[in-house]
Amino acid sequence: MNKKISIIIVTYNSEKDIYDCLASVYQYNDIGDELEIIVVDNCSRDYDKMYKKIQQLYGDKVIVVSNTTNGGYGQGNNVGIQLATAPIIAIMNPDIRLIMPIFETAVETLQRKDMIMCGGKQYYDSTRKAISYYPLYTLPPLFRFIIRYIATKKDIYIDRYMWLQGAFFFIRKDAFADIGYFDEKIFMYGEEMDIHLRLRKWFKNAKFIYLQQHKYIHLAGDREFSEKQVERQLRSLTYVAQKQGLTAVEFLQRERRYTQLENILGNIANRIHHRPSTSVGPLLNVIDKLIQEYANT
Numbered sequence: 001m002n003k004k005i006s007i008i009i010v011t012y013n014s015e016k017d018i019y020d021c022l023a024s025v026y027q028y029n030d031i032g033d034e035l036e037i038i039v040v041d042n043c044s045r046d047y048d049k050m051y052k053k054i055q056q057l058y059g060d061k062v063i064v065v066s067n068t069t070n071g072g073y074g075q076g077n078n079v080g081i082q083l084a085t086a087p088i089i090a091i092m093n094p095d096i097r098l099i100m101p102i103f104e105t106a107v108e109t110l111q112r113k114d115m116i117m118c119g120g121k122q123y124y125d126s127t128r129k130a131i132s133y134y135p136l137y138t139l140p141p142l143f144r145f146i147i148r149y150i151a152t153k154k155d156i157y158i159d160r161y162m163w164l165q166g167a168f169f170f171i172r173k174d175a176f177a178d179i180g181y182f183d184e185k186i187f188m189y190g191e192e193m194d195i196h197l198r199l200r201k202w203f204k205n206a207k208f209i210y211l212q213q214h215k216y217i218h219l220a221g222d223r224e225f226s227e228k229q230v231e232r233q234l235r236s237l238t239y240v241a242q243k244q245g246l247t248a249v250e251f252l253q254r255e256r257r258y259t260q261l262e263n264i265l266g267n268i269a270n271r272i273h274h275r276p277s278t279s280v281g282p283l284l285n286v287i288d289k290l291i292q293e294y295a296n297t
Contacts (some may be wrong), residue, residue, distance in 0.1 A: 003036040004107050005170070006084030009092050012042040012074035015050050016218070017094040022054070022062065025092075030101035038080040040062045042070040074191050081173070081181055091169040091177060097217040099126075105171040109209055116199055116206040117171045120214035121165035124221025133210060134161045134191060138241050138251070141258035145265070156175030157210030160200075164208060166192030167218045178202055188234035212297060231286050238290070248294035256287045 007025065010019050013221075018039065029035050039054065040061060041047050051064050063083065067076055083091055088110050102120055109118045122130040133151065135144045139161060147161050157164070171191070179198040182191055199206050202247070234255070241251035263280045 001078040003086035004034040006036040006086040007090040008080035014094040024098040028098040028289035040080040074186035075184040117168040118209040163196035189233040
């Protein structure tokens with residue numbers, strides 16, 4: 001049977017997540033055998049154990065691929081995309097849990113003219129709503145802050161200025177192929193903004209849709225980033241900004257101004273609502289370190 005959607009799930013030491021992820025996909029699969037599932041493992045420690053359990057649970061219904069190298073999130077996804085047979089690709093993190101059907105709506109949405117990408121409404125758990133879209137980091141700081149405030153307040157997605165959350169989204173494979181899939185120079189972080197910007201540049205009338213009524217859970221609400229992870233994220237975003245014509249220093253200075261603006265206004269809101277103030281000192285230190293580094297190169 002021809003497939004309508006190919007899900008790509010990249011794993012890396014993801015045993016605690018992948019089984020529940022797959023179970024939720026099957027529980028809420030509303031297109032039956034027209035769904036293809038491909039798991040690409042990026043050299044996990046317990047790959048053999050994971051592979052055997054998935055085979056026991058699903059047999060050949062789930063394609064499991066052992067990547068020859070851990071080339072990063074994008075490279076792993078590209079391996080899976082090359083194997084995919086459906087015209088629509090779903091990129092899914094292993095810590096995603098579906099809580100309602102979404103595949104049929106994604107197929108209907110991306111069959112419409114000029115539709116390129118769509119994503120649902122993200123929650124951290126059954127009660128905590130997460131951010132499903134972000135303003136482009138390349139926007140001027142004040143404008144970026146205003147757009148984010150309005151969009152979050154009204155729960156609206158403005159595709160000209162915002163990118164969809166990358167933990168779970170759908171994209172037409174032919175359009176993805178035209179821009180060269182994931183940029184494998186990005187090991188991790190910033191991939192979704194890069195994809196958004198390249199699609200908008202390639203397809204002038206492209207439409208990106210926020211499926212507000214379709215909810216899913218992303219188990220990232222309690223995630224804490226180390227200084228090393230923050231630095232890696234900023235380096236990735238700097239690379240993406242450079243592809244758009246900004247210098248590294250220009251981008252990082254914008255990021256510094258935005259961080260300060262968000263911190264000042266956020267702490268005002270915290271005082272009004274009697275919440276603890278927050279500090280962005282460690283983040284600013286990382287930004288300043290990178291500004292100095294890039295300025296000297």
